[in-house]
């Protein structure tokens with residue numbers, strides 16, 4: 001039997017080989033699970049590269065001005081991914097000093113990093129300067145005032161203004177960010193207040209305008225509306241202050257397919273639409289073409305990762321709940337992927353071995369965490385499963401591990417990069433030791449006097465402090 005290529009939402013290199021094994025970049029996923037254990041996330045370098053190129057080359061083809069693609073690190077970041085982003089010509093959108101530091105550690109020049117965030121402290125703004133961060137995206141007027149103070153302490157700082165464009169996007173309310181009442185961005189009626197703060201501080205350099213209308217958006221008209229709002233604001237600043245808006249960014253947010261048949265906007269079509277809107281809008285308003293910045297996260301990394309889980313146990317449903325007749329308990333869940341619990345995301349799964357088996361069962365794939373909402377996929381069609389079977393969940397790259405927690409003290413999964421038939425561990429699994437690494441234990445007891453604590457009891461109460469970490473027993477890693 002021929003190997004078959006897997007359609008979206010599977011990564012570009014996903015195949016089922018002649019013996020029914022699910023492979024990524026030629027690597028059998030069952031072998032990854034055996035070597036690294038489960039849960040484990042598998043990163044397909046080719047899918048990431050092609051999606052990065054779709055943005056980069058799409059902008060080069062459709063936008064006559066300067067253009068940049070800023071990878072939104074919040075979707076998923078580790079050192080290897082920052083290195084890959086740089087290798088594929090991307091800049092970084094960091095939403096914290098932590099993300100910016102990973103970028104710098106991976107060799108990304110500060111000038112290629114933009115710093116976002118709605119609650120940057122003065123210390124963080126100072127750190128951003130020390131890291132050489134190229135541009136700060138100011139989210140509110142208080143931040144701008146703080147930025148002016150930090151700029152006065154040192155050299156010039158480049159600033160873009162994040163506006164709340166009052167544009168609605170059709171997505172889950174938790175991830176819509178373009179409304180006038182959003183917690184993010186400067187309301188349009190405060191634009192001139194923001195400009196006044198910049199104009200009052202010679203060390204702040206106005207670079208341009210930004211907005212971000214939300215995430216997992218599958219239709220394009222809201223982006224055209226957002227560009228029109230940004231260009232209108234650019235026109236206002238030109239008339240009132242004589243400023244040139246050198247950069248413009250309608251943010252990120254393009255959606256992906258999570259299951260077969262989900263709508264998935266084409267990256268090329270998105271870039272073409274946004275580019276055309278900027279060109280046409282600038283022509284109409286007599287504005288010079290700004291640098292166009294796209295900030296994708298999910299649509300670059302989401303389809304590039306697959307999560308592998310083992311079946312641990314099954315429990316027949318005691319009462320009807322949808323179509324399913326059983327819970328199939330997996331060894332991961334909301335700790336590594338909170339999206340189903342938080343946004344009602346719908347995921348699918350396929351066994352990594354004998355993957356062509358007919359899917360005759362309907363089950364709930366339940367996670368291992370101590371929450372009833374920890375169900376990774378409801379009413380999902382699967383073949384007969386046995387304990388120990390490994391299931392692969394596609395489209396697992398974005399907002400999964402980057403939002404992971406060690407809830408229930410379950411260590412976070414590793415990430416294995418696959419490329420051209422080879423697998424490389426790029427983030428190791430968290431260990432039990434890691435989970436206790438920050439714990440100091442109780443403070444030392446007061447010096448034992450006549451009525452002081454029994455030293456024997458004090459020692460057993462506080463093994464960390466007296467004998468170094470974890471002296472009371474050996475720790476499984």
Ligand SMILES: Cc1ncc(COP(=O)(O)O)c(C=O)c1O
Nearest residue numbers: 072212215252253295296297298
């Ligand atoms: C400012 C900003 N830019 C870019 C992104 C990336 O969004 P997405 O991963 O949906 O492309 C986000 C997150 O939604 C964001 O807040």
Ligand SMILES: N[C@@H](CCCC[NH3+])C(=O)O
Nearest residue numbers: 175215216339343398399
């Ligand atoms: N965490 C959200 C996306 C947040 C976007 C951040 N601006 C999700 O999983 O869909």
